[in-house]
Amino acid sequence: MKNQRIFPGIILIGFGAYFYLQQTQINLFKEFYTWPTLLIIVGIAFLGQAYMANEYESILPGTILLGFGVHFHVVNKLALWPDHIGAFILIIALGFLLRYQKLGTGLFQGLLFLVLAGLLLFYDKIVNWFGLIENGVSLAWKFWPAVLIVIGIYLLLKKEKKKRHR
DSSP: SSSHHHHHHHHHHHHHHHHHHHHHOOGGGGOOOOHHHHHHHHHHHHHHHHHTTTGGGHHHHHHHHHHHHHHHHHTTTTTTSOOOOHHHHHHHHHHHHHHHHHHSHHHHHHHHHHHHHHHHHHHHHHHTTTTTGGOOOOOHHHHHHHHHHHHHHHHHHOOOOOOOOO
């Protein structure tokens, strides 16, 4: 870490404020005296380190921790918010895409997670839209984990082509 004061500084301020508010028992903040708040604080610390110290590798863990913390806070409070594995995958996709914006790496992973999240979150609507081919879709849905495994093995075993220098 180039500037090693940002991450621990934000952690100490965040945790200090969290425990102070918890000790004072202020009713206004009662809903935030939970472990998802700690995830949010750590996520903000990672994002602070990423953007304030130009250490953009911290964007991915920061986005994931902040996103998961926010998810656990609002999932039972907003009817619009999905309580589904697709929400977690969408948060991970957002992390990869934000990191790609600064580093230029992770676009493939971000788009892959984004497509997967879309399929998971909107599966029921997709099946209804394509009602005529529902049997084919349900068959594909049954075997898609195996397809993911096969593609993953292919990517692991695929040898990269060496570039020739002229």
